[in-house]
Amino acid sequence: MSIVLALPKGRILDEAGPLLARAGIAPAADYADESSRRLRFPTNHPELDVIRVRSFDVATFVAFGGAQIGICGGDVLMEFDYQEIYAPLDLGIGHCRISVAEPKDDVHTNFASLSRIRVASKYPNLAKKHFAAKGIQAEVVELNGSMELAPGLGLSRLIVDLVQTGSTLKANGLVETDVIAHVSSRLIVNRIALKTRPDEVNFWIESFRKALAA
CATH class of the missing domain: 3.40.190.10 (Periplasmic binding protein-like II)
Incomplete structure (x- = not known):
């Protein structure tokens, strides 16, 4: 065999x-x-x-x-x-990184006041663990692609996705606000x-x- x-x-x-x-x-x-x-x-x-x-x-x-x-x-x-x-x-x-991104015009730098947030990602377990460590419950909308559309269309407040250069985020009005892991x-x-x-x-x-x- x-x-x-x-x-x-x-x-x-x-x-x-x-x-x-x-x-x-x-x-x-x-x-x-x-x-x-x-x-x-x-x-x-x-x-x-x-x-x-x-x-x-x-x-x-x-x-x-x-x-x-x-x-x-x-x-x-x-x-x-x-x-x-x-x-x-x-x-x-x-080489790339798993990152949190959000709309550049609506960056929320202080998560301490939040107890729950909606996140679009193909990494539901990673996303939940990351925000749980900050004391935030993440409701994950699972998507397998086109993640960058989610905030603008009201599916989620943030996204957690794989980032290499960041050019796709930039082209869709998003900014990287946290790196979960380099991979x-x-x-x-x-x-x-x-x-x-x-x-x-x-x-x-x-x-x-x-x-x-x-």
Whole structure:
């Protein structure tokens, strides 16, 4: 049975390309083609396949054993906190931050007077924990995209979202007012696979470790 490496679609997939090459992994040419209908791709190693899934789904595939290893953003790991996942390596790619943002013309700098606030986010657990630490109950409106629209259309007072450059916030009249966490992408491993297939899984952990040192 092949080892399956789960990769996220989008920006991190592009950034992971050179790292995969240094680790000696060459997937089928269309693995990085977003228009390809295939989702599972062979590699130059007969015992290793690559799957391409949504970034939030990488952790789920690995946690439930659909994939044995994966590349996953730290934001996803913090949101889901799967006990079945071991994250041995920070890969140094996909750098960004999870931040609170709000309309630039209505910045509320003092949350001490609030006991409840509505927040739009795809990170309900992180958002609730962040505001709970400030003594505020967050009512989270869960959105999977176009978060920046929420305050202007009355869905929420704030948003909690992933920020790289801040240009999308600026273009939509929002400003970053708090950074919850700085994140990057990590190599993740299914803990059961690490125990039941230690030689195979450790081989790939070490391959990525060497790739980072190269």
